[in-house]
Amino acid sequence: MLLSWLNMTMMMVMNKKDFIQKLIFTVLFLLLIINPLKGRNYYIYVTAESQDEVHVVKFDGKKAVVIKDIPVGVWPLEIEGPHGLTISPDGNYWYLSLAHGFPFGHVYKYETGTDKMVDRVELGLFPATMQISAATGLLYVVNFNLHGEHEPSTVSIVDPEEMIEIKRVETGVMPHGSRLTNDGLKQYSVAMMSGMLYEIDVLQFDISRTLFTGRNKQTNMQHSMGSMDHNKPMKKHTKHKMPKEKPTWVYPHPADTHVYVVNNGIDNVVEIDLRKWAITRQFKTDKGPYNCEVSQDGKYLVVTYKSAAKTGIWDLNTGQELVRLKNTRRVTHGVVISPDSRYAFVSVEGIRGEPGSVDVFDLENLTLVDHAEVGKQAGGIAFWKMVD
Amino acid sequence: MDRFRLVFTCAVLILDTVTIQAQENDSLYFQFEPDSLHLTIGDSANVKITLFSEDSSLSNNQFLITGAWESVGVRPWISNLEGVANVLVKVFKPGSFKLRARNITSDRFNRVRGSMPITVPFPPIAKAEFIDPPRTAYEGTTIKFAVRVLDQAGITRQDVQPDFESSSPEIADFDDFGHLTVYRRGRVQLTVRAERISSSIDLRVVRNPVRKIDLSLHANDYRTGDVITFQAKALTASGRTVEDAPVIFSFTGKAVYGIGLPASGQITPHGKFVAENPGDYTIFATSGGYTASKTIRITARNIQKRAKLVGHGLITDVFTSDLWVWQGIGEFKDRDFAVTGTWEANGEAYFWEVTDPSNLVIIDTVTVDARTVNDVKVSADGKIGVLTREGASTRKNGVVILDVSNPYDVKILSEFNDGLTGGVHNAFIYDNHVYAVNNGRKYDIINISDPENPWRVSSYELNTPGHSIHDVWVENGIAYSSNWNDGIHVVDIGGLNFSERNRHTILNNPVLQAAGKGSHRNPILMSSKTDTTGRNHAAFPFLSESTGDFYVIAGDEHFPFGLGEIENMVPANPRGGYHFLNMNDFKKPVEEAIYQVPEAGSHNLWVKGDTLYTAFYQGGLRVVDISGELLGDLYKQGREIAFYLSNHKNGRMSNATMAWGPQPYKNHIFFSDMNSGLYAIKLVEYDDDDGDE
Secondary structure, eight states: OHHHHHHHHHHTOOSHHHHHHHHHHHHHHHHHHSOTTTTOEEEEEEEETTTTEEEEEEEOSSOEEEEEEEEOOSOTTSOOOEEEEEEOTTSSEEEEEEOOOSSOOEEEEEETTTOOEEEEEEOSSSEEEEEEOTTTOOEEEEEOOTTSOSSEEEEEEEETTTTEEEEEEEEEESEEEEEEOTTSOEEEEEETTTTEEEEEETTTTEEEEEEESSSSOOOEEEOOTTTSOTTSOOOOOSSOOOOSSOEEEEEEOTTSSEEEEEETTTTEEEEEETTTTEEEEEEEOSSSEEEEEEOTTSOEEEEEETTTTEEEEEETTTTEEEEEEEOSSSOEEEEEEOTTSOEEEEEEOOSTTSOEEEEEEETTTTEEEEEEEESSSEEEEEEEEEEO | OHHHHHHHHHHHHHHHHHHHHHHHHHTOEEEEESSOEEOOTTOEEEEEEEEEOTTSSBOOOOEEEEOBTTTEEEEOSBOOTTSEEEEEEEEOSSEEEEEEEEEOOSOGGGOOEEEEEEEEOOOOEEEEEEESOOSEEETTOEEEOEEEEEETTSOBOTTOOOEEEESOTTTEEEOTTSEEEEOSSEEEEEEEEETTEEEEEEEEEEOOOOOEEEEEEOOOOEETTOOEEEEEEEEOTTSOBOTTOOOEEEEEEEETTGGGSOOOEEEOTTSEEEESSSEEEEEEEEETTEEEEEEEEEEOOOOOOEEEEEEEEEOOSSEEEEEEEEEOOGGGTTOEEEEEEEESSSSEEEEEEOSSTTSOEEEEEEEOSOSBOOOEEEOTTSSEEEEEEBSOTTSOOEEEEEEOSSTTSOEEEEEEOTTOTTOEEEEEEETTEEEEEETTTEEEEEEOSSTTSOEEEEEEOOOSTTOOOOEEEEETTEEEEEOBTTOEEEEESOOOOOOHHHHHHHHTOHHHHHOOSOOSSSOEEEEEEOOTTSOEEEEEEEEOTTTOOEEEEEEEOBOTTHHHHHHHTOOOOOBOOEEEEEOTTTTSOEEEEEEOOTTOOOOOEEEETTEEEEEOBTTOEEEEEOOSOOOEETTTTTOEEEEEOOOOTTSSSTTOOOEEEEEEETTEEEEEETTTEEEEEEEEOTTOOSOOO
16 A cells, blocks of 8 residues: 555656655655664663763663673772763763762763763762753753762753863752753752752753742742842751751653652652642652653653662553552662653662662563663663664 | 645655754854953953854844853853843953853754853962072072062962072072072172062172081991981181081992992982992082092892792682781680771671681671771770771661671671761771771761760861861871871870870870870861872871881872773772871971882881881782881882782782782781782791792
8 A cells, every 4th residue: 555655656746846745755654654663772871889880781672781881980999989870962972970089079971882081070079960951052960969068069060062160059958860851941950958949040050949849848939140149158057957858859841841859758759830830749659769750752750769679650641650660679779761752771779799780661561671780889870872 | 634744744844944944053153352361360351242143143042151160250141132242251260261152052963152262370479589598608609599489369389480680690690490609708689580579688798718528427337228417517727617608418429230220319408318229429518619528338228038928818709908907805815817898899898817827717707788898997905896888778888886806706786877978988996986087078086985886976077178088097096197188187186195104105206295185076186298299098107116206107099090991991000109207396297208119009008116018009018128217219229128919810800919908917917909818928038948839
């Protein structure tokens, strides 16, 4: 039927322009009907935080294998702690945060493919999660300061081409999770020991809004230039009341209408309406939710449950958890979903000398498909590419 | 059909849009007015930035403007909608920077960037002055003038070469390096100038009464490494000593080995000489055109011994970290034990019986939640052990307190991780307290009088920007910490109580004499010295039995090839050495000697008597004679007694030496090697052929 349609199309060509237009049309038609999953390979980068390695994992739809081990850092005899990973939007580079230093950590820039180190920049204490904005092309990195005093830390803004730090924006205590809206105009992070969500307006290089991530105390603050001078450091909080929510992650919906914040301390994920700037739904999770991600089709929310050693898959339309699947080992960490919304790749740390792993979940069939064993304390994970 | 038309239409529109957009961004460009800036620190300037289209019209594209954190501040960060920004640029540091602009677009392939250079020179010079210059000088002498150049920020500027000037060069004149040659009597004004800043002093040149030099030394047989003190007296014709006549020392020599090996050594301005190679050396003392010399014969030190392997506890599957050796107590008091840690592994520490050093046997294993047990220590009474934790699955880390009174069945008494979540890299047990290096930022002092209920007493932390600490060693109530850029810190945590038993120790140690005001609860800094390399990694006190001099030996660790080694997965190739800081005047420590092995890197060390035992990573175990006065490069002086290159084909990394830490113990030297486990060696004479490995 397809071939006869093509013949008819060709015979109907009256002039060259018509022929080209119909050729484009034909190609699009074929693309619409071809099964996009046939023979697709997925490539993921994942860190091994207690082994100073990054691994490249390939998944072909059935099997996950480690195809490359990349030793990282510059101190062979000190564990430098690779923690966060992100890939540049053009796929040419990957960026890695090394948490430990003397005392400051660094972000390193590597070439994808060759995995050669290109450059690095020193940031603050324990740089962790990061992402590049689609609008500005700048890299936004939280300085987690996981083991330091409970005092406000910062988000570093880095020019990833030059690998220089441009600015630091002060947020809360132990900022974690750095994710941007798809239009690249807003950056979100949470402060674990402040219980707050922070929104940075990337065009203003400053905080535009904050929100308490729990239900009871809805502190809704609108920031504008001049209302609070974020250039002046806040007072050191030697003792402060630790919030029970302990948010650890934030992820925007692909439509940029909502963000999802993981409250590790109270076992839930809250959905926040970005227009209303308020919590609109809560999802009660298993123990110790840690990271989350929303599929590109907006259908699924995948949440890692660190304490429970499980991964939860939620239907965002209904707000129901579809399934809670056991991971292959304990201490579930990060998650990334393939752009075709088919597979979720979850990093799991493991215990002591046990290898970490990347567990692969099929979001259609809601099953664990396979896993690949990686280095100790698998953590930061980033999706590199799909290849048909 | 409608669907097809829709898809087709979208395709055409998409193609058209992409084409138009590509055409637009290909031609955008930034213009900066001015096109460069030259500012002084603290200054600001206005820059107009415009984003133009190809036809030089305004692009109507917004863009961002960025500087550099803590160096170049910009306001505003964003242009107007037309693509124009009037930016205020302010600079905070000297250097070369760029003001950058980039347009805001999701089409990253066509993002347009522009930049403009900003040059910020160092602050202008504020002061150029002589340091403690003489006001009179003898004719016919040469004097070195020290100079200080400060800029307006109060920073000493080593990068500025000052100019020297004499008002009467025929009386006295400078060379380019500040040496003044004094020719004849008279008065002269001397000036030092840096950029446009100068200062002057007056110098009176007087008649030089010196008519001869008397040079003497204590007659002895001298070897390489022996420090020989030459006494030089400048004398008048009548034999009166001219106390303030400057005397310059120099030497020449001929090494025993002939032209191939230099007659190398060192002589200080005060006449202390040390030779590195055997040979004949002539030392000269010169003043006022008069010279005296003495020739001495230096023989080889010849102290070398052979390091004989006695026993080896091979560890094949994990990396080995530190060790500690001790004598058992109670029913085990006639036996000896050791503990070793593991690195990037499974959180294990191995306990060994080492009573027979030729038969090192693991007798117990303790496993904790960690990936690295970097340090292991046992209390002086042999009852309590401590393991450090890094990479815990819970990320809580901290330390683990053990009952090691029965090393065959070690028990975990407690864990302490409050505030230690960042990992404890090193620790020390002293006087029922654990000194634990916390997250590389400070050390916490934890009371373990009740080892099942440890509690934090206090902390010691530097207050310099970006401070970081690596290790701490406590001895006789003084804590010696190694702090990377900040160098060593000598901290009073109580010293020693004055008693008949301690009297000798205290009176012979200048630091102990002044200590006693501090405590575990209130550690007080007594002395510090930054490391010229910025890489201070270890600190160990050493009171010389032969001279009574008190040193702190400061180790530095460096991985100059680290990136390449990691990328190519080859054995590490570190560098570094030990700096001997004379603490006789502990408020003004002075580095007098250095020990470094060519093409190897220093790690942990131990001093017993006047002997240094050190693990030199790929250089293996090194044993060094540090008796007598110390001056210069101890390695080149032949002071190394022995070395041992530990490695094993079945090691964690095969055939690769990586000595971690030593401990001399009961006529043997135990040390750990990262790649192959625990070793026991003994020093024997070279002709001792009493069977070895």
